[in-house]
Amino acid sequence: MTYEQLKLNNQLCFRLYTAARLTVGAYHPYLDPLGITYPQYLVLLVLWEQDKQPVCDIAKRLMLDTNTVTPLLQRMEKSGLLRRTKGKTDTRQRIVSLTEKGSALREQAKHIPECLSANILEKMGSLEELTTLVPALDKLIEGLSER
Amino acid sequence: MTYEQLKLNNQLCFRLYTAARLTVGAYHPYLDPLGITYPQYLVLLVLWEQDKQPVCDIAKRLMLDTNTVTPLLQRMEKSGLLRRTKGKTDTRQRIVSLTEKGSALREQAKHIPECLSANILEKMGSLEELTTLVPALDKLIEGLSER
DNA sequence: TATTTTTGCATCGTGAACGATATAAATATG
DNA sequence: CATATTTATATCGTTCACGATGCAAAAATA
Numbered sequence: 001m002t003y004e005q006l007k008l009n010n011q012l013c014f015r016l017y018t019a020a021r022l023t024v025g026a027y028h029p030y031l032d033p034l035g036i037t038y039p040q041y042l043v044l045l046v047l048w049e050q051d052k053q054p055v056c057d058i059a060k061r062l063m064l065d066t067n068t069v070t071p072l073l074q075r076m077e078k079s080g081l082l083r084r085t086k087g088k089t090d091t092r093q094r095i096v097s098l099t100e101k102g103s104a105l106r107e108q109a110k111h112i113p114e115c116l117s118a119n120i121l122e123k124m125g126s127l128e129e130l131t132t133l134v135p136a137l138d139k140l141i142e143g144l145s146e147r
Numbered sequence: 148m149t150y151e152q153l154k155l156n157n158q159l160c161f162r163l164y165t166a167a168r169l170t171v172g173a174y175h176p177y178l179d180p181l182g183i184t185y186p187q188y189l190v191l192l193v194l195w196e197q198d199k200q201p202v203c204d205i206a207k208r209l210m211l212d213t214n215t216v217t218p219l220l221q222r223m224e225k226s227g228l229l230r231r232t233k234g235k236t237d238t239r240q241r242i243v244s245l246t247e248k249g250s251a252l253r254e255q256a257k258h259i260p261e262c263l264s265a266n267i268l269e270k271m272g273s274l275e276e277l278t279t280l281v282p283a284l285d286k287l288i289e290g291l292s293e294r
Numbered sequence: 295t296a297t298t299t300t301t302g303c304a305t306c307g308t309g310a311a312c313g314a315t316a317t318a319a320a321t322a323t324g
Numbered sequence: 325c326a327t328a329t330t331t332a333t334a335t336c337g338t339t340c341a342c343g344a345t346g347c348a349a350a351a352a353t354a
Binding site: 022026106123140 | 158
C-alpha cells in the first residue's frame with residue numbers, strides 16, 4: 001500500500017480548483033473593460049434577472065455567505081453599480097437595487113457568454129465535452145451543499 | 148434575442164467556481180486537524196512526490212504564479228513544514244525542502260483521499276459521474292493554460 | 295567580452311473567501 | 325407578555341489569487 005492516492009494528478013479537487021481559476025481568468029479580457037471582477041459579474045447576473053433583492057437572497061443564489069457578499073456589495077456600491085437601502089417590512093434586511101450604471105452594463109455584457117464560448121471553442125476544438133460537465137457538476141454541487 | 152445567456156443557471160463557469168469552492172470546503176474536516184489549508188496541502192502533495200524543488204517548479208506544477216506561491220511557502224516555512232534554501236548551481240533559485248514535520252504529515256494525510264471519496268459517495272450515491280469529469284476538466288485546463 | 299534579454303524570486307496593493315464574532319430585529323416559546 | 329432563539333447583516337483577521345513592479349543572476353546576443 002503506497003501513497004498513490006496522494007499524487008496530485010489523481011486529485012479531482014485540484015482539477016476543479018485549477019479549471020475554475022483558469023476559467024475565471026478567461027473572463028478578464030471581457031470584464032476588465034467594464035471595470036468589474038468575476039464575483040461582481042455574478043452579482044450583476046443575479047440582479048439583472050431580478051432587481052431589488054435582500055443580501056441574503058443574493059448570497060443564497062451565489063451559494064456564498066453574507067460575510068463574503070456584504071463587502072462585495074459594499075465595493076460595488078462604492079463604484080456606483082448598486083444601492084443598498086434599508087428594508088421596509090423587515091428592517092434587518094438591506095435591499096440591493098441596481099443603479100442606472102449597473103443596469104446599463106447589461107447591454108455591454110450581453111455578448112460575453114458567446115465571446116467566451118467562442119474563445120474556448122477555438123482553444124479546445126469542441127464544446128462537446130464541456131456540456132457533459134454540467135450535469136455532473138450540478139450533482140456534485142447539490143451533494144456538497146446540502147446540510 | 149434576449150438576455151438568456153446571461154442567466155446564472157446557464158453559466159458553466161459559475162458551476163466550476165462553486166464546485167471548486169465546495170470541494171475545497173469538504174477538505175476542511177481533514178486538513179484542520181493537520182493545521183494546514185488546501186493550497187498548503189497541494190504544496191505538500193508536490194513535495195511528497197519529490198522533495199527539494201525550486202519555487203518555479205512547484206508553481207508550474209500547481210499552475211500558479213510565484214507571486215502566489217512565494218507567500219504561501221513563506222507561511223509554510225514559518226509553521227515549520229519546509230525550508231527554503233539558496234540554490235547552489237543557480238543562486239537565483241530557492242530550493243524548497245520538507246522538514247521532519249512536513250514529511251511526517253504524509254502518513255497522517257494518507258487516508259484523506261479515500262475519506263473524501265467516501266464522504267462524497269455518501270452524499271451523491273455514486274462516484275460514476277465524477278470520474279467522467281476528469282477527462283473533460285483536463286481538456287479544459289489544457290486549452291485554457293496554453294500560451 | 296560587453297550588452298541585452300530572460301529567468302527566478304520577491305514585494306505591494308486589491309479583491310475575494312471564510313471562520314469567528316457581534317448586534318439588532320424578528321420570531322418562537324415559555 | 326417575557327424570554328429564548330433564530331435570522332439578517334456587518335466587522336475583523338487570515339489566507340489566497342493575481343496584476344504590477346522591482347532586482348539580481350543567468351543566458352543569449354552582439
